[in-house]
Amino acid sequence: MATETTTLRVYPVWIEAVVTVLREILRSPLPADTVLQQFFRKHRKMGKRDRAFVAETVYGMLRHYRRLAHAARRRADDLRFLTLLYLEVFGFGDAILDLPVRPAERGALEAAARRFREPDLPDDPAAALGILYSLPDWLVAAWLEVLPRETVEARCAALKAPAPLTVRVNTLKADRGTVQQRLLEEGFPSRPTPYSPVGLILEEKAFIFRTRAFQEGLFEVQDEGSQLISLLTEARPGQVVVDGCAGGGGKTLHLAALMEGKGRLYAFDIHEARLRELRPRTRRADVHNVRLHVLPHNRASIVRRLYGKADAVLVDAPCSGTGVLRRNPDAAWKITPERVAALVEQQRQILEAYAPLVRPGGRLVYATCSLLPAENEQQIHTFLNAHPEFTLIPAAEVLARQGIAFPHQTDAFLRVEPATHGTDGFFAAVLVQS
Ligand SMILES: C[S@@+](CC[C@H](N)C(=O)[O-])C[C@H]1O[C@@H](n2cnc3c(N)ncnc32)[C@H](O)[C@@H]1O
Structure with a gap:
């Protein structure tokens, strides 16, 4: 026709x-x-x-x-x-x-x-790719320093494509099959995410916040890469878990679901406004074991009281957001090398502040949505040099224990990005306190 x-x-x-x-x-x-x-x-x-x-x-x-x-x-x-x-x-x-x-x-x-x-296009490869894919030269140059040109070009191209709409099923209330069916009944077909056991990718972008399934707290909008980060904590019911940079609480809610609502989950952030978004989300999701605390004024009492007590601490650090440029394309024109340097120092300080909370045998999961080595691998190497009491364990093995087969990982770090996994760009390291 x-x-x-x-x-x-x-x-x-x-x-x-x-x-x-x-x-x-x-x-x-x-x-x-x-x-x-x-x-x-x-x-x-x-x-x-x-x-x-x-x-x-x-x-x-x-x-x-x-x-x-x-x-x-x-x-x-x-x-x-x-x-x-x-x-x-x-x-x-x-x-x-x-x-x-x-x-x-x-x-x-x-x-x-x-x-x-x-x-x-100019001969300079960073400038040529920068023009072709509308990215700043310094960013492309940082990638070309550590990756082959074809890999960088695939990354640039993938960051320019629109991102899919992905949700995380709230397993406190329903399983993935049920939520997929409920969304379908409301006119929104979806398919399971390939890696996360609790994700669904909507076949089409849509305003799904008005669905009954959303209002009943059956799911949250969350990229698949972000879902994998919480899984790295292997948080379990009854544990003491800290989400050190909780923000709006995307990962906090997932941690609560992994803990099946049992145990103590602390959500910290320095911005009250961000944590405030989390309150209605916990109610909708039927999450009751989260304690929200705005740092820094009560940092001393709350954070110190938890020294050596946490089974898992997640540091989802503030970062350049270079892994989520397909969702926030304007960030390419706002982030600068000077800003990245300031973020690296901020991340270092946050890691230093939260590391003492981990109990012996417990773990520290560091994550960013950055694709810059300075905020990722280099940050972790700096931390490990200063903290011999922590050991890096392979993220792929942590996921494998949960039945998630994870290709393309060449070392202990978790790296996902649009070009390889179809997710947003995330980096994570799992550090165990000996
Ligand atoms: C990447 S965002 C967190 C996103 C959130 N975890 C989620 O999944 O929705 C980083 C957060 O760190 C917070 N932050 C910045 N400096 C901090 C600090 N020193 N201590 C705790 N949180 C901090 C920011 O306010 C921001 O909300």
């Missing part, structure tokens, strides 16, 4: 909306989705289709920003022209676009679109 192609008239106000949102995202320290939501809240009259157009175009432009600017041969802040160029190259769905292009700029736009499709 022939499909009918429609022509979509792109209104100048849509272009203006994209430009306004993009300018704000590039200027603001807030993540792109927050800025976008703020914009939509201010423009309540925008229809569903207008919103979809603006959101998709903004995200597409953030993914290809540098290559667009390179092809446009204009200042990167000529966002109107870059938006038209993006739409000329990528379009919107299957529609033929009728773009609001002035006759005098049509030629320039078509020439720029040709340059986008066949860019003239």
